[in-house]
Amino acid sequence: MFVENPESFSNYTAILQEELVPAMGCTEPIAIAYAAAKAKELLGEEPLHITVDCSGNIIKNVKGVTVPNSGGQKGIKVAATLGITGGQADKKLEVISAADDSARARCRELVNAGFCEVNFAEDVPNLYIAAKVRGSAHTAEVVIAEHHTNIVRMARDGVTVFEQANAAAYPENAALSSADRSKMTLRGLLDYAARVDLSEVSELLERQIRYNRAISQEGLDNGWGARIGKTMLESWGSDVKTRAIAWAAAGSDARMSGCALPVVINSGSGNQGITVTLPVLVYAEEFQVSKQKLYRALLVSNLVSIYIKHFIGPLSAFCGAVSAACGAGAAITYMAGGDEKRIACTITNTLGNVGGIVCDGAKPSCAAKIASSVHAAILAYQMSMRDQQFQPGEGIVEEDVEETIRNIGYIGKVGMKPTDHEILNVMIDKVDVNACV
Template sequence: MNRYDEEYKMYVNILHEELMPAMGCTEPIAIAYAAAMARKVLGQLPDRVVIEASDNIIKNVKSVVVPNTGNLKGIKAAAIAGIIAGEADKVLEVISKVSDSEKQQIKEYLSSNDITVNASKSGKIFDIVVNVYCEDSSASVQISHFHTNIVRIIRNNEVIQYDSICDEVNMTVNTDRSKMSVEGILMFVESVNPDDVSKVLDRQINMNYAIAQEGIKNNWGANVGKVLLNGWGKGIKNRARALAAAGSDARMSGCELPVMIVSGSGNQGMTASVPVIEYAKELKVSQDALYRALLVSNLVTIHQKTGIGRLSAYCGAVSAGIGAGAGIAWLQGGRYKEVAHTIVNGLAIVSGIVCDGAKPSCAGKIASAVEAGILGYEMYKNGHQFYGGDGIVVKGVENTIKNVGRLGSIGMRETDQEIIKMMLEN
């Protein structure tokens, strides 16, 4: 594969589309982005706000701290942070700069203004609409299907932007992912020119490792990363999962450090990268080898998520933990056969972990997913594996990935609805 091949260009484009910086959990940040854009279109501070959100957005925003708000949680806090302090041009870093004065304004606005949250009736899994009003003026911004996808802008009842929208699985506005395969990913990894990927990977290394270190150094969330290090020691297998969990400890509890996301998720971005970075440090490999291992991990994660969709009842940390296992296998000399079996073994172990929203316990799920990815490789290295017919595992890595996509996107729909019902009852 050379850099002029269409397949090569496809993988480069996918990588740059998926790896982007975000500060804070991406669902509340998407709300803040829509709200900041609505305020910009309105041209003044609104006196009334109405937010419509799909069930999965409500699920993922309910329990997570919105950064730069003084530990506020929830949809209203995210929207008002975007309205008061958001810079829409920064997209998923929309509220990365909030002054103390603006934090106070956010709290005052929440306590004194008319803010309504309604469940979206669009039927879309990922749907956010922020409507803002001031006297006779109004503006509305809708984001659908993924975090930065503004599909409609309305000012004073006149549509000023409208884009035809796709579904969560077949995101035709982005590079077509249907041609991705584990074999193709590894061919790309072996042939890639580092100049085509180094800039975005350097940002992933620096940002994601920094927040992992912050999670270990200070008290965040349930301190899953610290508990792992204190209870299971500092061997490389444990450090890999502990550091990834620590990044989530910090991020889910409002840490203001940015991360590079993967598949629309900062948790997945950290899970796919931090364990690979830690293994690379342990093995003392070259920067080039680290880049290529991260490409394996990131692209295997994205490949799995393509069939599942952005949001579902299937925990995205599983896909990223298995991706990390694949990257770690590659770092240790594994190629197609070893990577493929690592993926299948890992998916056999942890597929079925449910997503019940963004919150501190995500760190524990990340630790389990990374452990499964590493175990998947260790099993195959020691002559053991799961076989087709073992549950949802079927012969061939692509067939197993397809089954997992079916499980996450179709099989767990009712599970997702029950999870949402339980969360909204509390």
């Protein structure tokens, strides 16, 4: 039997501690609000104006979602301005959780008055936000890159006061660097999930269960978004497969339409956090597994998702619901008694089926993409338990699941980069699609 060394176990635990954090609403507008709140804090006075420079992927993922706790307002200007009027920078991805009616009203007033200017930043990382504020006496700038709370530069009155190269002076702003995702392997993470002392991770997992189940229930109870979860249960019945898909979709229904409940994220995404959690909870109840078995299954789900997404990067044209659904399918296979071979088969079957779903920004239809991805993952699990697998040489599928994962990583990070660019052009009306017909 393959056995990981203690240092490797510590690395997996550190990865989980970095990844499984609470976030309120879609993480891209929240990251903008965080940058704005941090810039205001650095400015030291009330801002008179803010300019936000964003990468295309940030623009894409903020355009169609309601900013949580904003009273139904949408867009980059709202996210940045609410970060100014009601943000608390120390809360990071829950930065606007305490925004009140006064902050929301002031946000609406400032946005209408032209307080915020937005620019498209080119030749920057896929995840990039620069928030520049001007007051009566000072200016300040905060730049975030690569990760949603990863501040790489801060400047006041044009003088740099923090750069990531000198992060020791500001450890709270340092990049996510204590864990090494490049050392992950499927076999290693499965060994970790099977043998780690659960006391090291139970608090993280309980919070994930509690938060993500709550927003899913909210999506089922009320008319959020496109009502994908509710529609499925009303139309397809309530067997275990439908419940697993619908519960995941319902969480996204609520989250994408401005629900203020927090989500424990995965790979920087609340939708991915929901997807790795809810199907596993549904099948754990169906299989009547112990709490310990559920915890270990959630470790499988979270780590498989993080592992696959590591090769793709934080934002791309590749829909992250697919990598998260791979994690959920792997965990369901694990709870059903599947060994490493069958878990690998589940991942391969999922990627061979829905690996081409594109991301055209965060919005209510993300719930439907989650539904499609989880459906594919459940089919993949059912195939794997019957020893049925897509074969090497069929499309992107390789003999070794690790190579298949790397193939999808290359496609998502490199191959789909031009697609990502053109999706953005369509979304911001920079192309005449009729001229291409």
